[in-house]
Amino acid sequence: MSNNGMLKSSIARKVAMALSGLFLILFLGQHFFINSMSVVSPDTFNEISHFMGYNPVVQFVLQPILIFGVIFHFCMGLYLDYQNKKARPIKYVKNNGAANASWMSRNMVITGIVVLAFLGLHFYDFWVHEMNVKYINVQPEDPTRYYEELRQKFVDPVRVGIYVVSFVLLALHLLHGFMSSFQSIGFNNKYSRSLRGFAYAFAILVPAGFALIALYHHFTI
Numbered sequence: 001m002s003n004n005g006m007l008k009s010s011i012a013r014k015v016a017m018a019l020s021g022l023f024l025i026l027f028l029g030q031h032f033f034i035n036s037m038s039v040v041s042p043d044t045f046n047e048i049s050h051f052m053g054y055n056p057v058v059q060f061v062l063q064p065i066l067i068f069g070v071i072f073h074f075c076m077g078l079y080l081d082y083q084n085k086k087a088r089p090i091k092y093v094k095n096n097g098a099a100n101a102s103w104m105s106r107n108m109v110i111t112g113i114v115v116l117a118f119l120g121l122h123f124y125d126f127w128v129h130e131m132n133v134k135y136i137n138v139q140p141e142d143p144t145r146y147y148e149e150l151r152q153k154f155v156d157p158v159r160v161g162i163y164v165v166s167f168v169l170l171a172l173h174l175l176h177g178f179m180s181s182f183q184s185i186g187f188n189n190k191y192s193r194s195l196r197g198f199a200y201a202f203a204i205l206v207p208a209g210f211a212l213i214a215l216y217h218h219f220t221i
């Protein structure tokens, strides 16, 4: 490939990385909203969870897109990191890392791997259970079961601890990732400053909110 072609495809990959990240952030926002209902109104939480669990569009269109999005984001992230390291044989990180880039930006792969490991546990906790109830041990539809099932997951203090630590790493991942995705898609105008503020607030408040939800259920059951 010509130099020009290589540059173009590497920009395309960065844009794809940013768009998949923004898509996952969108998912995270709605996931946070639904989970926060488990604190505010158990009935509403049950209603929404039941809808999400049985709606065919959510189950057979959105869910596979989401899973593809997670896998794509992870693989592309590893690939771009590998390309970056190859293009920069002298590791400036070792020389004077802090002066060149923030801890967050230098450790996106590490924070990303921790979030992915969390997702493994999280899938085991909720998704595998759900598949079991619906398709393996087929049980009759019960639109009121979700709230209690959720609370049971947060009885174990070790699990709550793992969740909370993962949310801290998620915040670090988002603190760099959210802003950097705007840069990658070339969003640079008079709204950039406000968007920066929104991205930082989201990166801190949403993971903190997830942690509070887990702690709330743990300490109130």
Ligand code: HEM
Binding pocket: 028, 031, 035, 053, 063, 066, 115, 119, 122, 126, 127, 130, 150, 170, 210, 211, 213, 214
């Ligand atoms: C206290 C925090 C959280 C609680 C209580 C929670 C709860 C849940 C519940 C009840 C489900 C539904 C399972 C199902 O019916 O299929 C779910 C799915 C999921 N959660 Fe969470 N979650 C939390 C945090 C997170 C975070 C921080 C992430 C991402 C980093 C995340 C990613 C996912 C994903 C990818 C799914 C699968 C969605 C699907 O069904 O396709 N969750 N979670």
